[in-house]
Amino acid sequence: MGLSVDERWDLIDKISKETVTFGKYKHTLKDAVGELTIKPLTGIPIAIAVLYGLWSFFGSFAGFFTDGFFVSLFDEHFLPWIQSVFPDKGGWLYYIFVGDPLADNCFEAFGVLTSGLFIAIGVVLPAIIAFYLILTLLEDIGYMPRLAVLIDTILHKIGLHGYAIVPTILSLGCNVPAVTASRILETRKQRFIMMTLLAIFIPCGAQLGIMEEVIPDTMGYVLIYLLIGYFILGFILNKIIPGKSPEILIDVPPYQRPMLRNVRRKMQMRIVGFFKVAIPFVLLGCAVVNILYKGGVIDWLANVMSPLLSGWFGVPDETVGPLIAAFLRKDLAVAQLSAIPMTSYQMITSVVLVSIYFPCVATFVMILKEGWKDLLGSVAVLAAVVFLYGGLIHLIGILLGVA
Amino acid sequence: MKVLLMGHPNVGKSVFFNRLTGSNAIESNYPGTTVDYTKGYMLLENKDVEVIDVPGIFSLEPKDRAEEVSVKMLEEEKDAIVVCVFDASKIERGLYLALEIIEKGYPVIIALNMWDVATDKNIAIDVKNLEKILGVPVIATTAISGEGIAEVVSRIGEASPVKIRNIIKNAGD
Amino acid sequence: MGEYTMAKLYFGILGIVTVLFGVSELAVTAGGTSFSWGILEIPNEMFRGGWGGFIVLFAGLFYLSSLKNFSEIHQFSKAIMGSIMIWVVAGLDIFAMITESIPGEEGWFNSLGGFLGTYAPPYTPAIILLPFSLVVIYYICKRKAS
Numbered sequence: 150m151g152l153s154v155d156e157r158w159d160l161i162d163k164i165s166k167e168t169v170t171f172g173k174y175k176h177t178l179k180d181a182v183g184e185l186t187i188k189p190l191t192g193i194p195i196a197i198a199v200l201y202g203l204w205s206f207f208g209s210f211a212g213f214f215t216d217g218f219f220v221s222l223f224d225e226h227f228l229p230w231i232q233s234v235f236p237d238k239g240g241w242l243y244y245i246f247v248g249d250p251l252a253d254n255c256f257e258a259f260g261v262l263t264s265g266l267f268i269a270i271g272v273v274l275p276a277i278i279a280f281y282l283i284l285t286l287l288e289d290i291g292y293m294p295r296l297a298v299l300i301d302t303i304l305h306k307i308g309l310h311g312y313a314i315v316p317t318i319l320s321l322g323c324n325v326p327a328v329t330a331s332r333i334l335e336t337r338k339q340r341f342i343m344m345t346l347l348a349i350f351i352p353c354g355a356q357l358g359i360m361e362e363v364i365p366d367t368m369g370y371v372l373i374y375l376l377i378g379y380f381i382l383g384f385i386l387n388k389i390i391p392g393k394s395p396e397i398l399i400d401v402p403p404y405q406r407p408m409l410r411n412v413r414r415k416m417q418m419r420i421v422g423f424f425k426v427a428i429p430f431v432l433l434g435c436a437v438v439n440i441l442y443k444g445g446v447i448d449w450l451a452n453v454m455s456p457l458l459s460g461w462f463g464v465p466d467e468t469v470g471p472l473i474a475a476f477l478r479k480d481l482a483v484a485q486l487s488a489i490p491m492t493s494y495q496m497i498t499s500v501v502l503v504s505i506y507f508p509c510v511a512t513f514v515m516i517l518k519e520g521w522k523d524l525l526g527s528v529a530v531l532a533a534v535v536f537l538y539g540g541l542i543h544l545i546g547i548l549l550g551v552a
Numbered sequence: 553m554k555v556l557l558m559g560h561p562n563v564g565k566s567v568f569f570n571r572l573t574g575s576n577a578i579e580s581n582y583p584g585t586t587v588d589y590t591k592g593y594m595l596l597e598n599k600d601v602e603v604i605d606v607p608g609i610f611s612l613e614p615k616d617r618a619e620e621v622s623v624k625m626l627e628e629e630k631d632a633i634v635v636c637v638f639d640a641s642k643i644e645r646g647l648y649l650a651l652e653i654i655e656k657g658y659p660v661i662i663a664l665n666m667w668d669v670a671t672d673k674n675i676a677i678d679v680k681n682l683e684k685i686l687g688v689p690v691i692a693t694t695a696i697s698g699e700g701i702a703e704v705v706s707r708i709g710e711a712s713p714v715k716i717r718n719i720i721k722n723a724g725d
Numbered sequence: 726m727g728e729y730t731m732a733k734l735y736f737g738i739l740g741i742v743t744v745l746f747g748v749s750e751l752a753v754t755a756g757g758t759s760f761s762w763g764i765l766e767i768p769n770e771m772f773r774g775g776w777g778g779f780i781v782l783f784a785g786l787f788y789l790s791s792l793k794n795f796s797e798i799h800q801f802s803k804a805i806m807g808s809i810m811i812w813v814v815a816g817l818d819i820f821a822m823i824t825e826s827i828p829g830e831e832g833w834f835n836s837l838g839g840f841l842g843t844y845a846p847p848y849t850p851a852i853i854l855l856p857f858s859l860v861v862i863y864y865i866c867k868r869k870a871s
Contacts, residue, residue, distance in 0.1 A: 152655060152716060161647045163723040168682040169643055172674025178865065181802035191806065194783040198810045201776050205817040208772075209824045217828030288580035332587040332617040340617070369771070400642075402562050403669055408696065411579050 183404055186292070192299045199292065203283045210279035211272075211358055219271030223255045228263055235262075245439045256363070257488045265435035268359065268484050269428045274420075276358020277427075280322050281419045282412075289407035293318070294399055301397050307383025308342050308390070309334065310397040316343055320351040322419070324512040325426065327351070328519060338392025342383060344516055345527045348508035349534055350379040355427060355480035356504065363487035367497050374501045378538055386530070426511050427478065434477035438470055438485070447473070461536075463543040463552050464499040465491050475503045477510055494551040498542050506535045554602045554629050555594070555708065558622065558653065559637035560645060561608030564665045566590075567695040568637055569605035572705065587618040589625055596708060604629070610645070612652045626653070633711050634658045635704065640670035640677060640692065650686075651716070659711035660688045663704050667692045685722040687714040729795045732864060736795070736804055739857055740788030743811070746850035747782025750774050766847035773849075777814050781851055784810035784858075805865065808858040814851035815858075 152160065185191040235247045243250070248260030255267035287293060293315055301311030312333060320327035324347055331343040352360070352375060360368045387394070441447050450473075451458070451466040458466050467489045475482035482503045486496065508516065508531075516524045546552025555572075557565045566579045566586055573592030579585065590605040606625050607618040614620040626634070634653050638646030643664070654660050664670070664677060683690040689707040693700030753760045753767040754774035760767040768774040787807030794800045826843035829835040835843075 152651070157648060157651055160651065160720060160723060161644050164647060164682070164685055164719075165644055167685060167723065168678040170676045170678075172676060174673050174675075176798055177672070178798060178802060178805070178868065181799045182805055184799065185802055185806050191787070191803070194780070194787075195806065195810070197776075198780045198783070198813050201780055202813045202817060204772070205777075206820065209817065209821045213824035213828070217824070218833065221833075288585075293580070329587055335616040400560075400562060400639075403672075405696075415579075 179404055183295070183401075186295045187298050187401065189299065192295070196296060196299060199287070199296075203280075203287075206283055207276065207279045207357070208361060210282075211276040211361060214275035215272050215358075215362055219267070219275075220254075223263075223267045223271050224253070227267075228252070228255055228258060231262060241443065244443055245436055248439070256484060259435070259439060259485070259488070261432050261435040261439070264484065265432045265481070268481055269431040272362050272484075273355040273358045273427065273431075273480050274423070276361065277322070277354045277423050278416070278420060280354040280357070281416055284318065284322055285412050285415045285419075286407055288415075289405065289411060291402045291404045294401045297397065297399060298401060305394070306387070307346075307380060308387030308394045309339055309383070310394065312397055312399060313339070313343055316347060317351060320347045320353065321357065322354045323423070323426075324348060324351065324353050324508060325515050326422075328512060328515040331519075335395050336393050338390050339394055340519070341390060341523050341526060342386045344519065344523060345386065345530050346379055346383055348512055348516060348527055349382065349505045349531055350375045352504050353479060353509075355423075355478070356483055359480040359483045360500065363484060364496060364500065367493050367500075370497050371500045371504070374497070374542060375504060378501075378505065378534070382530075382534060427480075430477045430510065431481050434474045434481045437477065438474045441473065442470065461543065462498060462502060462539045463546060464495050464502065465489055468499045468502075471499070471503060472506065475509070476507055479503060479509055492551075494546045498539070498546065498552075501542060502535065502539050505531070505538065507531065554604060554632040556604050556606055556626065556629060556632045556634045557637055558606050558626070558634055559608060559649065559665075560610060560639060560642075563608070563637050563639040563646070564695045565608065565637050566605055568635075568663065568665065568693075568701070569603060571695055571698060571701045573603050588621060594705070596705065604632075609649065611649055612656075626656075626658075632658065633708060634660050635708070636660055636662045637665050637695075638662060640664040640667050641673050641675050643675075643677060651719075654686075654688070654714060654719070655716050657713050659713050661704065661708055661711040662686070662688060662690045663693045663695075663700065664690065665693045665695050667699070668694045668697075686719055687722070688712075733792050733795050735860060736788050736807075737792055739854075739860075740785050740792070740807070742857075743785030743788060743807070743854055744782060745785075746854065747778050747780075747785050750778025750781055750850060754778060761847055764846035764848055765853060766849060768849055773818075777849075777851070780810050780814050781854070784808070784814075784854075801864070801868070804861055808861040811851055811854050811858040815849070815855040818849050818852050 186195050231247055232250055235243055237243050238250055246260050246262045248258035248263050252258035252263070255263050255271070258264050297311035297314050299311070300314050304310055304313050315333065316327045316330040319330050327347050328344055331340050331347070334340050334343055360371065364371070438447070447470045451469045454469050455466045458464055458468060468486060471482040471485040474485055483500055486499050486503065491499070516527060543552055557569055559565050569590065569592060570579065572594045586605060586607045589607065592603050592605070593600045594603050604625065606622045609619045609622045612623055612626070614623045636646065636650040636653060650660060650662055664679065670677065679690050679692055689710045691700050691703045691707065693704060695701060750767055751774070753769050754771065757769060759769040768777070784807045787803045787810065791800050791803035791807065795804070822843050826840045827835060829839065
């Protein structure tokens with residue numbers, strides 16, 4: 150240890166004078182196109198186009214596998230087969246694993262091996278693959294930091310800076326890696342705001358996939374409610390949480406051609422991760438909810454919670470089952486909601502509630518790893534948000550005359 | 553013996569790491585992909601050597617959680633050899649971090665990575681001269697295509713601690 | 726000037742047509758009923774017609790804004806970006822066709838007739854613009870060569 154900061158820079162000056170010569174740098178076409186993606190006037194339409202591309206690919210790709218093949222595979226072949234071969238019709242095990250013996254599709258059967266497998270593999274897996282493929286390409290090309298610069302001003306309003314877009318977008322795939330990624334934010338305040346917003350308002354890829362399948366028409370409204378909530382809560386948290394929100398400090402790397410090897414490897418890791426984290430929980434979630442139904446717990450809870458559910462939030466009491474499932478997996482919860490008869494505004498409200506009311510167990514554990522104090526804070530914020538925002542959505546519905 | 557890969561965010565440490573060890577650190581084209589360290593092994597003179605991919609840092613004064621991880625890592629591994637990975641087109645910043653590490657007495661080897669980008673930008677670096685001034689091995693690399701990696705590996709053994717006084721003296725003339 | 730007069734003329738016309746297509750996609754979406762004329766079919770649902778139409782409109786504006794001083798690199802890059810935006814919309818329209826064409830209504834796969842039928846006209850504005858937007862590649866190559 151010896152040099153002060155200034156001395157060190159002096160030395161660097163000397164060294165670089167001796168060794169580095171800067172030639173005349175002419176802007177290449179790549180730079181010029183790169184600049185367009187950062188300047189707001191041109192960058193915002195481009196970002197909107199990128200988002201469109203992501204969404205459109207997601208819809209077509211997932212639709213191809215789910216509606217094109219998995220629905221008929223599961224409903225016409227797998228379901229009748231397992232309904233007929235599974236022993237002990239009417240017994241507990243049958244109820245848990247196969248579900249309703251009269252169901253003619255895998256959404257309404259509710260069993261671990263019927264709804265559970267169908268949701269995890271038939272619906273969510275294609276969605277996850279589609280999402281991660283595009284995400285990986287955007288990452289490797291180098292678009293993310295540009296998006297960060299572009300959106301910087303807006304995110305400052307909620308106590309974050311442009312770079313928060315990276316955890317936010319990762320979170321659209323899965324909240325678990327996104328929580329870890331929030332470490333790139335500098336202050337504790339920023340990390341807390343980020344983790345809380347992720348856990349509450351960002352739906353994960355699995356949930357997006359299932360929404361695209363079961364409520365394609367009203368999904369847009371759900372997303373708008375979540376987006377508005379993200380900014381309102383961020384704005385409030387920024388005001389009430391002490392701490393600093395420093396400026397963005399970022400190098401924008403040059404655009405690159407993505408390398409197949411890397412894309413393949415990243416896809417592989419993320420999909421294996423999905424199998425390890427998601428599938429066991431989907432199956433477990435199905436089993437738990439079925440046991441609770443059979444034991445009468447759900448009916449009892451629906452009764453007890455009725456004033457809150459149908460009174461305050463304006464959703465059917467039966468949603469208590471999916472709300473329990475949502476502790477384990479959001480995708481499962483949304484699928485179960487879709488089997489409950491209700492109006493489309495009730496559906497919007499209840500899907501928003503399922504999204505915001507509790508992070509799934511895997512996310513919960515991740516936030517716990519970042520520190521239990523932050524977790525307690527997040528949960529407190531969350532309870533208040535669910536109560537108030539849920540009520541607000543109901544109120545909006547009443548005012549619009551649709552609830 | 554352990555090898556630490558250190559450098560600014562998004563200079564290609566993870567690409568470098570995967571090249572050295574054949575493992576699967578996540579690579580992305582944005583700063584801050586690696587927020588925790590990744591360990592792997594490479595073969596050096598028929599011995600397994602542990603290589604650690606450290607999250608990117610700007611200096612040894614950490615400013616976020618990921619950077620704290622890096623600084624702590626460096627302090628814990630007193631006998632490590634540090635491979636400083638630079639963005640060759642932004643050599644001054646890289647030097648700042650490298651000098652800090654050299655001052656702490658670590659043996660250092662410098663990889664001027666993203667050499668292709670620097671060439672695109674018409675930046676010429678006199679590698680031989682830089683090596684003479686610093687007294688540590690300096691190698692031009694393009695990790696993404698694998699150029700220069702083999703040379704880095706073969707010269708890791710040459711890394712040894714240097715006195716900052718000598719660098720000042722060498723830079724002076 | 727002289728060398729790029731052709732290019733300016735070309736991208737000027739393409740830009741105007743693209744803007745018109747974009748505006749009509751938005752108008753058709755707002756109107757609610759789909760519109761079909763010859764090989765052209767303008768989609769009317771919110772996502773494809775509204776959001777997609779907005780992008781087509783902007784692609785056209787990118788073309789038009791590139792005209793002044795076309796040979797300058799930053800201006801030319803706007804024309805490239807206009808084409809890229811058309812490629813995004815058209816590419817995904819084509820991808821949607823592909824994914825629709827393969828699975829069948831009854832049975833696993835589509836009949837050959839059904840498969841080919843998916844690719845028959847009418848097409849969306851973006852797909853019709855696609856071949857014309859490719860001209861930008863010629864100018865990229867030309868610029869690289871010089």
